[in-house]
Amino acid sequence: MIITKKEVDYIKKRSKNEPFSLMVDFGQREVEVIREEDKAIFNGLTILDLKEKIKDNFCYLLDDQGVRKITFFSEETNKFYKLVPTSDWPTIAISSVPMHRLSSPKKDTENKINLLKPFGHVLDTCMGPGYTAILAAKKAKKVITFEKDDNIYGLAKINPLSQELFSAENIEICMSDVNLGIKELEDDCFDCIIHDPPTFKLAGELFSQDFYGQLIRVLKSNRKMFHYTPLYKVKQGVDFPAQIEKRLKKAGFNGIKYSQKAVGFLCQK
Numbered sequence: 467m468i469i470t471k472k473e474v475d476y477i478k479k480r481s482k483n484e485p486f487s488l489m490v491d492f493g494q495r496e497v498e499v500i501r502e503e504d505k506a507i508f509n510g511l512t513i514l515d516l517k518e519k520i521k522d523n524f525c526y527l528l529d530d531q532g533v534r535k536i537t538f539f540s541e542e543t544n545k546f547y548k549l550v551p552t553s554d555w556p557t558i559a560i561s562s563v564p565m566h567r568l569s570s571p572k573k574d575t576e577n578k579i580n581l582l583k584p585f586g587h588v589l590d591t592c593m594g595p596g597y598t599a600i601l602a603a604k605k606a607k608k609v610i611t612f613e614k615d616d617n618i619y620g621l622a623k624i625n626p627l628s629q630e631l632f633s634a635e636n637i638e639i640c641m642s643d644v645n646l647g648i649k650e651l652e653d654d655c656f657d658c659i660i661h662d663p664p665t666f667k668l669a670g671e672l673f674s675q676d677f678y679g680q681l682i683r684v685l686k687s688n689r690k691m692f693h694y695t696p697l698y699k700v701k702q703g704v705d706f707p708a709q710i711e712k713r714l715k716k717a718g719f720n721g722i723k724y725s726q727k728a729v730g731f732l733c734q735k
């Protein structure tokens with residue numbers, strides 16, 4: 467099961483030797499807990515040492531081996547990966563860069579989906595924890611989502627709120643770099659595109675003119691795309707959204723409108 471400091475603090479406030487119910491796995495599962503002097507027992511089996519130092523910016527995996535942070539370093543990518551708790555859905559951080567606004571990944575994702583209103587066949591360019599693919603799949607006939615990083619896939623497998631990625635019959639996961647994989651797709655094959663890339667520092671190629679040319683190629687005529695647009699180097703005076711808008715126009719997109727709420731452009735082929 468997965469717990470955070472929020473659950474541990476709640477346990478420490480409870481009376482000793484009196485069973486109570488607790489929601490774990492980010493509210494997805496209910497367990498019975500008994501607090502003893504310096505430990506908590508979950509469902510009569512799993513034990514948490516309450517003397518363990520639990521930090522508020524980590525998620526922890528708790529099982530019969532004890533409790534440990536859900537974070538690791540990959541020598542293959544030379545990056546740190548971490549499942550990060552928030553006010554609602556957890557996000558994934560790559561070398562300290564979170565994939566969502568930490569205030570509410572749930573609202574962040576819902577704002578994008580509500581703006582685009584996906585239907586039919588949908589391309590989700592960057593899977594991450596899979597929230598956009600999952601919500602889009604509730605409205606669409608089929609969602610194809612790309613993920614090139616096995617480490618991200620592994621964290622999604624652990625995350626209870628990502629499990630519909632692997633169970634929904636209308637979600638197809640392509641384990642490859644979308645910058646390359648998109649070139650294998652047919653022309654005019656998607657009704658909607660959700661382009662929600664990592665920050666420019668981590669995936670600059672997904673903000674390139676060449677990639678935008680591929681996006682418009684695979685999108686059907688008169689169909690729409692949402693493009694999350696981070697405020698890259700805004701403190702240095704860079705108007706990154708203006709640069710993106712210029713590239714989108716050059717690629718052939720029209721009706722380009724920026725949404726402050728969804729933090730990105732809605733545009734049309």
